Amino acid sequence: MTLAASPDAPAIPLGGPRLPQERRLTTAIPGPRSQELLARKAATVAAGVGHTAPIAAVAAGGGVIVDADDNSLIDLGSGIAVTTVGNAHPAVVQAVQEQVAQFTHTCFMISPYESYVAVCEALARVTPGDHAKKSALFNSGAEAVENAIKIARKHTGRPAVVAFDHGYHGRTNLTMALTAKSMPYKAGFGPFAPEVYRAPVSYPFRDGLSGADAAARAISVMEKQIGADALAAVIIEPIQGEGGFIVPADGFLPAIAAWCRQNGVVFIADEIQTGFARTGAMFASELFGVVPDLITTAKGLAGGMPLAAVTGRAEIMDATHTGGLGGTYGGNPVACAAALAAIDAYENEGLIARAREVGDILFSRLQGLGDPRIGDVRGRGAMVAAEFVDPATGDPDAATAGALARACIAQGVIVLTCGTHGNVLRFLPPLTIPDPLLHEAMDVLAAALAALPAQEA
Numbered sequence: 422m423t424l425a426a427s428p429d430a431p432a433i434p435l436g437g438p439r440l441p442q443e444r445r446l447t448t449a450i451p452g453p454r455s456q457e458l459l460a461r462k463a464a465t466v467a468a469g470v471g472h473t474a475p476i477a478a479v480a481a482g483g484g485v486i487v488d489a490d491d492n493s494l495i496d497l498g499s500g501i502a503v504t505t506v507g508n509a510h511p512a513v514v515q516a517v518q519e520q521v522a523q524f525t526h527t528c529f530m531i532s533p534y535e536s537y538v539a540v541c542e543a544l545a546r547v548t549p550g551d552h553a554k555k556s557a558l559f560n561s562g563a564e565a566v567e568n569a570i571k572i573a574r575k576h577t578g579r580p581a582v583v584a585f586d587h588g589y590h591g592r593t594n595l596t597m598a599l600t601a602k603s604m605p606y607k608a609g610f611g612p613f614a615p616e617v618y619r620a621p622v623s624y625p626f627r628d629g630l631s632g633a634d635a636a637a638r639a640i641s642v643m644e645k646q647i648g649a650d651a652l653a654a655v656i657i658e659p660i661q662g663e664g665g666f667i668v669p670a671d672g673f674l675p676a677i678a679a680w681c682r683q684n685g686v687v688f689i690a691d692e693i694q695t696g697f698a699r700t701g702a703m704f705a706s707e708l709f710g711v712v713p714d715l716i717t718t719a720k721g722l723a724g725g726m727p728l729a730a731v732t733g734r735a736e737i738m739d740a741t742h743t744g745g746l747g748g749t750y751g752g753n754p755v756a757c758a759a760a761l762a763a764i765d766a767y768e769n770e771g772l773i774a775r776a777r778e779v780g781d782i783l784f785s786r787l788q789g790l791g792d793p794r795i796g797d798v799r800g801r802g803a804m805v806a807a808e809f810v811d812p813a814t815g816d817p818d819a820a821t822a823g824a825l826a827r828a829c830i831a832q833g834v835i836v837l838t839c840g841t842h843g844n845v846l847r848f849l850p851p852l853t854i855p856d857p858l859l860h861e862a863m864d865v866l867a868a869a870l871a872a873l874p875a876q877e878a
């Protein structure tokens with residue numbers, strides 16, 4: 422029994438950019454068909470797997486997600502920065518359909534095929550730096566991060582890894598250790614992988630430090646508490662994602678990268694959330710003038726198909742013995758075909774410029790709210806956040822951020838929260854969202870914020 426099978430169900434539309442680009446509420450959220458699915462979910466899906474919007478999605482494209490009750494919600498999340506080229510992008514759909522009819526899997530480690538190689542060629546072309554590069558492909562961001570650490574350890578012969586306050590790198594054992602926030606990512610799931618250390622990041626809104634001073638503070642921790650001789654890698658998101666869309670002060674990342682270079686430490690940029698046009702550059706590292714030794718990518722890479730990569734300096738990537746890297750599904754041919762179509766779209770459909778336009782609208786609308794509960798509006802390109810605070814104390818205000826996100830979703834606008842304190846609303850719409858929908862979403866948000874009591878909870 423599927424959602425479509427009941428006789429009075431609305432016809433399920435095809436996704437992609439031809440979906441009507443409108444916010445349309447035909448029922449309360451969740452409507453009856455969505456409620457039916459959520460009841461089945463509660464009965465059979467493990468409780469640990471949560472959801473943000475209580476809907477049953479049936480189609481998506483442009484800037485909307487349509488649910489089983491024929492509601493059309495404005496999408497400001499892109500499935501966490503994944504469908505940056507737009508959901509069901511026509512070229513991605515065609516590439517997937519052609520490849521899936523050709524072959525679905527051989528295992529690249531058994532019988533190699535061209536699309537995997539072509540994705541690695543494309544990654545060498547689009548990632549920062551003009552040095553010789555090589556790549557290896559995986560299924561998820563966490564898996565890419567795990568492999569970047571494996572490669573850095575093998576290359577340096579050193580054990581330790583430094584990650585940063587507010588950092589997020591995934592949910593597997595090593596990446597949980599790298600991730601800063603306990604609840605919900607780590608609580609009760611230890612013990613965690615050893616030889617992972619944490620350094621303070623640059624968080625201008627909270628620490629008021631210059632980039633140089635914040636870098637000096639982090640470098641002191643690395644030198645005094647670990648020692649460069651023990652340190653294989655430093656891993657950092659150029660703009661932190663789950664941690665709150667934290668943009669470091671100018672000079673912070675170049676100083677950390679320079680210290681790594683001087684000390685033979687592999688500098689890894691985790692661009693899983695920031696990569697592929699999201700920040701108004703192909704990669705956020707470019708915005709800060711840093712060329713990482715290794716870069717991890719996933720989310721935006723393949724237009725919604727599961728694919729991830731580690732790309733970096735050829736001499737580091739080649740440090741590993743043959744057979745040391747891989748996985749049954751890594752670089753699946755259907756995902757690779759999708760990635761080639763998506764990368765073509767990033768390069769040839771003006772999406773980098775579009776990310777800046779989307780960001781300009783979000784920035785001016787959020788700043789224009791002039792609400793004292795919004796302590797900071799920050800981000801780059803179409804990766805924009807508003808941090809909610811108690812206006813009297815500046816303390817994080819997660820209650821307002823959460824209540825606002827829930828109110829927006831009830832009004833047909835999907836927004837996500839983030840931040841170590843859960844007090845940040847993040848906006849990362851698909852770059853195919855039309856301007857009028859963006860403005861309508863911001864109108865909904867403004868009205869919902871105005872209607873919220875000054876202090877919930």
Ligand SMILES: *Cc1c(COP(=O)(O)O)cnc(C)c1O
Nearest residue numbers: 561562563589590591662693694
């Ligand atoms: C999402 C994310 C990951 C983990 O990716 P998964 O595909 O969920 O495993 C790692 N690093 C960053 C910066 C991310 O945003």
